[in-house]
Amino acid sequence: MKRDYDIIVAGGGLAGLIVASSAAYYSNQSMKILVIDRNAIPQQGKKTVSGWVCGDAVGKNTVDYMADRIKISWGYPEIEHPVKGVIAYSPDHETGISFDGEGYILNRQLLPQRQLRDATKAGIEIKERVALRSLMVEGNSVIGVEGDDLDDKTAFKKTAQLVVDCTGVTSVLRTNLPIKSFIQRRIDRDDLEATGRYIYNFELAHEDKTYFDSDYCIIHLDQKLAPGGYGWVFPKGENKVNIGLGVQQKAFDTRNRVMGVHPDLKTLIDEYVEVNPVIKSPRLADGAGDEGNAWGTWQVSVRRQNDCLVANGYMLVGDSAWMPKPLDAGGIGPAIIAATIAGKDAVEALQAGDTSEKGLWKYNKHFINDYGYKTAGLEVFRRMLQGLTNEQINYGMKHFLSKMDIDKITKGEHPEFSTVDRLGMIIRGAMNKKLAEDLKYCATINKVLVDHYHNFPETPEEFSEWHKTLTGHLEEAFALYK
Structure with a gap:
């Protein structure tokens, strides 16, 4: 036909x-x-x-990937603002880790x-x-x-x-x-993040690059602020921002139960904007390219x-x-x-x-x-991170990330956490020792999963056996981070 x-x-x-x-x-x-x-x-x-x-952010390397292969290139105004990289801050704001790499904030x-x-x-x-x-x-x-x-x-x-x-x-x-x-x-509910964001024009109250930097995308890791996820402050100009949160619903529910509060996602995001000392007099963006798009929520798979x-x-x-x-x-x-x-x-x-x-x-x-060879290992890592306390995140970001780990994360790869072995017995506190063990396990299982994906079957006939092995690896890892 x-x-x-x-x-x-x-x-x-x-x-x-x-x-x-x-x-x-x-x-x-x-x-x-x-x-x-x-x-x-x-x-x-x-x-x-x-x-x-x-969130509107994308790395220059992937835009170049497309341009090199199918000769499609983007420019202003669909590329609204260039950035030099991403900086992730610990909950206590004492540790900022810079992942350099050019990128764009899109409209x-x-x-x-x-x-x-x-x-x-x-x-x-x-x-x-x-x-x-x-x-x-x-x-x-x-x-x-x-x-x-x-x-x-x-x-x-x-x-x-x-x-x-x-x-x-x-x-x-x-x-x-x-x-x-x-x-x-179908996707499991726990593999979805609820996200929401504002696009604001604002006045600069004062300069604090841990809260806004026109050259860098800022990520805030904080289980009270964004349980099971993170907050972001992505610049769309000197006085314009995409600011929002992503949360795992189960972690959000647990956080609310422990704190005895019942905010919805929008309330949580409003609180996140309010505590940002840099953003003064935020106004919903309503210019060309923003009308009807300044606030919204969405679900994203993780x-x-x-x-x-x-x-x-x-x-x-x-x-x-x-x-x-x-x-x-x-x-x-x-x-x-x-x-x-x-x-x-x-x-x-x-x-x-x-x-x-x-x-x-x-x-x-x-x-x-x-691309896809690295995602299963990152999924295990994500599950482990979602179970950490703010204190563990503070300690881990301060002591366990080497320059090589940062380079790997910048490239979208799984870190190896080699410093954990070198620190050995000087790691303080039972919870931090458990964190060190978990980080090493994540690095080990990641190598297993990457190797397994590089051996993805050549034909559909071999898929069931390959998938059975994958499921076994993941079930073992997921059992540790329920």
Whole structure:
């Protein structure tokens, strides 16, 4: 049966538009590609009624990754502000660890418009205002999508050789995937962080670079302020900021119970803004590129990517595949990498006439090789960190991080904590000795997991055995950090 399109990309946000542009590039614009989004064109990429809720930060290295491969480059105004790196502060503010590396603070409202212009120039078709409900299948293969046209209230159905799912963390397409597949459909609640942020214009009360630095993204680790997560102060200019929190709901509930309080996430964020001594007279940003986007909440995954990213006629990319980094919930970088790869692998599968699970399988390998190999180890590390007290975080940041560890974290790798062995018996306090043991265990299991991911199976037939071993490693580690 002739299909309507070669590729349908479900979801026209950051990842979806990069997938489509990548496929257009690698096919020399010879393929028929459709991008479908529930929003109208002026609101392209909008996540919720609250707007384009995001921390907005991305490393220059991942933007360069895309530019080098598919010749897409971004500039002002979609890149709103450059930064030199990230500085993470301990709860007592006595230890600040600088992770140098150029990056950008994006304007997520303006970026999709730039992406749309690039996509339409490449011959990509855009269909706005369609709410996708389900996948169309034939036998054990995905052959299209169906949903509702929100403008004329009619049923919407389109077929394709391949559907790429970029519809987000709660994707109904993935959750209700009706064919046999290794793809995991649902995410555990504890693997989600509740996040919220403001975009403010403000007056500078006085200078304190532990609370705001126009050259650096600031992260505050504090279990009372952001239980199971962290607070962030990301500069969007000299007097403009993206400020917010991410929390694990279970840790948030425990914190509230212990403290005898019952704030919601917005109240917690308001308190975080209020205690920042630098930010004076904050006003919701309402200029071009900010209107209707100055406040919002969202959920972000903080686990390894889905253990399998493909099925017959179907691929997962970005938040739909749970790709944000487990340690900091940063999702833009891995989405750029995955989308760039997915477009190329999709084209090669179509050119080979094989969009089966087996024909698409190499996408798993390519994403793991370029990014995904490190995420399981970081997931274990994240679980360990979520159980620490502020006192342990203060001590650990002060004594256990070497320059090599900092370099590794800067590159998104797992630290080795070699200083723990050198400190040995001089570590003070039973809780800190337990922390030292946990850090060494995390470094050890990380090496095991990285090696295991580098041995990801070449074919689907070998996956079950590989996955059984992965599950064993993770269950052992997770049992320590419930």
